[in-house]
Amino acid sequence: MPITNYLTAALSWWDSPIAGGNDEGALAWYFGSTGVIYLLNPLTKAWTAHSGMTPGRVGIYHRVSAFSKKHQRLVYGGGATVPAHRPGSSTSWIETAKTVQIAVPDNRKLWAMQSARQYDRNARCSVSHRHVAWRKSGS
């Protein structure tokens, strides 16, 4: 397992064949802290990393994701850039060492990941990184 010690990983089941998974799918772990999506082949236990999935946005806590089987897209994003924030508000807050609250940008950003090439049943785990497309939200 490539990452540990994070309680708020966003997990989704990629419910279709995909390079990095197997014939039935893969576990998709969106790791907002570094902007990486890891795919786990549940049979071989091998992880495949796709980096650069949240351009310009790293260090994100409390992220979420969901997989649309019909459209073959993993929608992911959201979260907060820090673990401390004001709940129920559209604004997150940083609490510094002196407990001064600093407003940080609202995080409504989402991206979508899709498989960009045909799944090869023979190749199975022989994938290259960054063979996915992403779409940045907003400006």
Next chain:
Amino acid sequence: MPGAPFHIGMWHGGNLVADEPTGNVHLIGFGQHHTLNPVTATWTRLADPPADLLTPIGQGKPGGFAGLLDTVGDRVH
């Protein structure tokens, strides 16, 4: 993709739920219900959920989350 209509995230924002029949992704929280088409990247606001539906605000307060009954395509909050 346009930003979500409100804050998204575990503990303090709405959470995402995929809807298999439509392929859309649903976002529920703060008294609102929206759906996102991940292909056209368009949000549509749906009817508001019941007023007493819990909001995912956390910090020791009761919170709510959404899940999918995938055999019938309904969402449970």
